[in-house]
Amino acid sequence: xxxxxxxxxxxxxxxxxxxxxxxxxxxxxxxxxxxxxxxxxxxxxxxxxxxxxxxxxxxxxxxxxxxxxxxxxxxxxxxxxxxxxxxxxxxxxxxxxxxxxxxxxxxxxxxxxxxxxxxxxxxxxxxxxxxxxxxxxxxxxxxxxxxxxxxxxxxxxxxxxxxxxxxxxxxxxxxxxxxxxxxxxxxxxxxxxxxxxxxxxxxxxxxxxxxxxxxxxxxxxxxxxxxxxxxxxxxxxxxxxxxxxxxxxxxxxxxxxxxxxxxxxxxxxxxxxxxxxxxxxxxxxxxxxxxxxxxxxxxxxxxxxxxxxx
Amino acid sequence: xxxxxxxxxxxxxxxxxxxxxxxxxxxxxxxxxxxxxxxxxxxxxxxxxxxxxxxxxxxxxxxxxxxxxxxxxxxxxxxxxxxxxxxxxxxxxxxxxxxxxxxxxxxxxxxxxxxxxxxxxxxxxxxxxxxxxxxxxxxxxxxxxxxxxxxxxxxxxxxxxxxxxxxxxxxxxxxxxxxxxxxxxxxxxxxxxxxxxxxxxxxxxxxxxxxxxxxxxxxxxxxxxxxxxxxxxxxxxxxxxxxxxxxxxxxxxxxxxxxxxxxxxxxxxxxxxxxxxxxxxxxxxxxxxxxxxxxxxxxxxxxxxxxxxx
DNA sequence: CTGGGATATTTGACTGAGTCAGAGATACCG
DNA sequence: CGGTATCTCTGACTCAGTCAAATATCCCAG
Numbered sequence: 316x317x318x319x320x321x322x323x324x325x326x327x328x329x330x331x332x333x334x335x336x337x338x339x340x341x342x343x344x345x346x347x348x349x350x351x352x353x354x355x356x357x358x359x360x361x362x363x364x365x366x367x368x369x370x371x372x373x374x375x376x377x378x379x380x381x382x383x384x385x386x387x388x389x390x391x392x393x394x395x396x397x398x399x400x401x402x403x404x405x406x407x408x409x410x411x412x413x414x415x416x417x418x419x420x421x422x423x424x425x426x427x428x429x430x431x432x433x434x435x436x437x438x439x440x441x442x443x444x445x446x447x448x449x450x451x452x453x454x455x456x457x458x459x460x461x462x463x464x465x466x467x468x469x470x471x472x473x474x475x476x477x478x479x480x481x482x483x484x485x486x487x488x489x490x491x492x493x494x495x496x497x498x499x500x501x502x503x504x505x506x507x508x509x510x511x512x513x514x515x516x517x518x519x520x521x522x523x524x525x526x527x528x529x530x531x532x533x534x535x536x537x538x539x540x541x542x543x544x545x546x547x548x549x550x551x552x553x554x555x556x557x558x559x560x561x562x563x564x565x566x567x568x569x570x571x572x573x574x575x576x577x578x579x580x581x582x583x584x585x586x587x588x589x590x591x592x593x594x595x596x597x598x599x600x601x602x603x604x605x606x607x608x609x610x611x612x613x614x615x616x617x618x619x620x621x622x623x624x625x
Numbered sequence: 626x627x628x629x630x631x632x633x634x635x636x637x638x639x640x641x642x643x644x645x646x647x648x649x650x651x652x653x654x655x656x657x658x659x660x661x662x663x664x665x666x667x668x669x670x671x672x673x674x675x676x677x678x679x680x681x682x683x684x685x686x687x688x689x690x691x692x693x694x695x696x697x698x699x700x701x702x703x704x705x706x707x708x709x710x711x712x713x714x715x716x717x718x719x720x721x722x723x724x725x726x727x728x729x730x731x732x733x734x735x736x737x738x739x740x741x742x743x744x745x746x747x748x749x750x751x752x753x754x755x756x757x758x759x760x761x762x763x764x765x766x767x768x769x770x771x772x773x774x775x776x777x778x779x780x781x782x783x784x785x786x787x788x789x790x791x792x793x794x795x796x797x798x799x800x801x802x803x804x805x806x807x808x809x810x811x812x813x814x815x816x817x818x819x820x821x822x823x824x825x826x827x828x829x830x831x832x833x834x835x836x837x838x839x840x841x842x843x844x845x846x847x848x849x850x851x852x853x854x855x856x857x858x859x860x861x862x863x864x865x866x867x868x869x870x871x872x873x874x875x876x877x878x879x880x881x882x883x884x885x886x887x888x889x890x891x892x893x894x895x896x897x898x899x900x901x902x903x904x905x906x907x908x909x910x911x912x913x914x915x916x917x918x919x920x921x922x923x924x925x926x927x928x929x930x931x932x933x934x935x
Numbered sequence: 936c937t938g939g940g941a942t943a944t945t946t947g948a949c950t951g952a953g954t955c956a957g958a959g960a961t962a963c964c965g
Numbered sequence: 966c967g968g969t970a971t972c973t974c975t976g977a978c979t980c981a982g983t984c985a986a987a988t989a990t991c992c993c994a995g
Contacts, residue, residue: 317751317752320752320755320756321752322732322736324755324756324758325645326661328642329642332638334682348981348982364943365942368943374983376983377981379944399991400943401943401991402990429631433761433762436859436862437761442627442630442631443754444753444754444757444758444761445754445758446630448755449633449634451747452637452641452739452743453637468802469795470795470796470801470805471787471791471792473806473809474787474789474790474792474809475788476784478784481783482780482781492783492816495780495783495816496813496817499783499787499813500813503806503809506802506803506805506810507806550744550746550747552746656951657952674972674973678972683953684953684954685972685974686953686954686973686975687952687953687954688973689974693974709961709971710962710972711962712971712972713973
């Protein structure tokens with residue numbers, strides 16, 4: 316159960332944070348909250364008191380007193396805001412910036428000594444996992460279309476295609492290892508020998524993570540291209556990625572002079588079928604077969620690329 | 626710089642935790658700390674006051690007062706510990722367990738409503754990332770040999786082999802996409818058609834994550850097996866995983882009656898070479914070649930399997 | 936332009952979580 | 966047995982954070 320996971324993580328991370336600022340002298344002569352304010356002042360362009368309050372969700376009175384202290388210590392200057400005299404504009408003095416830097420360095424050191432206990436080889440994984448947690452939890456806002464980029468495959472991406480195809484279809488439809496073999500074969504054929512002008516692979520990437528793919532290769536039939544291995548990760552569906560991938564293939568195939576674009580898929584893959592239909596593919600044949608440990612209904616689809624002259 | 630990443634994460638997660646127990650009534654009529662104590666009492670077998678203090682790193686006086694309050698409320702009973710009368714053994718009463726359960730449920734609800742903002746498809750990734758952070762940060766103790774298990778490949782594991790081989794050798798030695806093609810070919814050949822009695826793949830797994838692999842297939846030469854695709858993730862090196870994988874192959878090959886075990890590798894792969902040498906392989910040929918975008922020195926190694934009779 | 940309601944800030948008064956130091960009892964070690 | 970460390974408890978305290986009231990200003994509808 317995931318709620319338990321999160322709570323376990325919270326308990327754990329409460330301790331981590333506690334351990335980090337256990338040594339109170341980290342912030343001396345200020346407190347954690349005060350140093351957070353100072354940090355915010357140093358790093359945020361908008362520094363009216365109200366902004367600070369909102370950003371750090373502090374009590375107004377509490378903040379006011381903290382700013383008093385800072386002013387007495389000569390860390391900040393307070394003026395009333397230009398456009399709204401109710402507001403107070405807070406600016407750091409040179410001394411304030413210096414103090415902020417000092418506190419920051421101390422904090423860096425503390426984190427650094429924590430990090431030192433982590434073997435260097437594991438640090439990239441740690442950083443990645445942290446950003447994953449952060450991005451997933453931070454946006455109630457789901458990712459948007461514009462966050463997805465299509466690109467050529469890099470090292471490991473072809474392997475990724477094999478891995479995700481196999482794992483996903485095993486999980487969703489119970490297909491067995493034969494399917495992984497088929498995908499590996501397709502990928503190997505492509506990698507070993509393909510004409511970059513006539514054959515291509517696209518990877519869809521979301522926040523630096525591959526979430527989809529498609530391949531376009533030459534078919535045995537003359538002037539015919541074949542679309543293969545269309546895949547979108549479940550957590551990235553609904554962003555139109557499948558459609559963009561198919562569009563890329565169609566545009567590419569038409570651009571380099573293919574007359575027809577064909578593909579083979581299976582009845583059970585309903586989402587994919589809808590995409591093909593929407594892009595003008597027509598079902599030309601259906602045939603039951605037994606593959607990947609299941610009884611399936613294979614389908615051949617076709618799109619005439621030059622039916623609509625430009 | 627990773628220190629910055631961690632600090633950013635800390636700031637972020639401080640807010641997450643803060644948001645969760647912002648609604649103070651979560652713990653009413655107790656405080657966060659008190660409820661942590663109650664949680665610990667309910668979940669830990671060792672419940673002397675000293676243990677609680679160590680586990681939650683609380684002030685002794687503070688804890689004493691919390692326990693006073695609990696005792697007055699009828700949540701716990703205090704007796705002196707048997708083996709050390711300075712210590713106090715704390716046990717939950719029925720009422721204490723009940724209260725603990727109540728608080729826990731409330732907390733579950735709060736976390737649940739946080740989780741509800743996360744699309745279901747992303748939850749597995751979130752859980753995984755969290756456990757990654759936790760396991761990496763929690764052990765200053767590195768993983769041990771016993772944490773590694775060897776197993777047969779499951780769905781996606783062959784693809785993983787391709788992906789990691791390609792990505793790692795690209796990163797470490799700058800090999801190009803040809804290598805990914807070669808690995809994909811090897812994997813495809815294996816997946817499409819292999820005799821499970823004579824050919825096999827092993828995956829090394831550490832805490833549920835694949836971190837290594839090796840393959841054993843029939844060679845063209847009679848009664849000869851070939852070891853291929855030995856790989857260990859950088860952050861899992863030094864645990865003897867490579868050695869265990871090679872041993873598995875040798876034992877398997879010897880067990881099913883091969884006379885010889887051969888392998889092809891390259892001069893630059895020094896770590897792997899040491900493993901082969903240690904297991905008795907002998908270098909039989911060297912030949913320069915240009916592959917994967919580099920000038921390399923290929924090596925053939927051989928091990929006679931029945932030279933040492935059992 | 937005006938009155939009503941909302942917002943920004945400040946100050947006073949308070950709460951209560953957590954800390955510190957000392958005392959009493961007991962364990963451990965030579 | 967004596968000295969030192971550990972466990973627990975209590976008294977005394979600090980100070981982070983909250984709440985409410987007062988003041989000044991903004992914004993909007995009429």
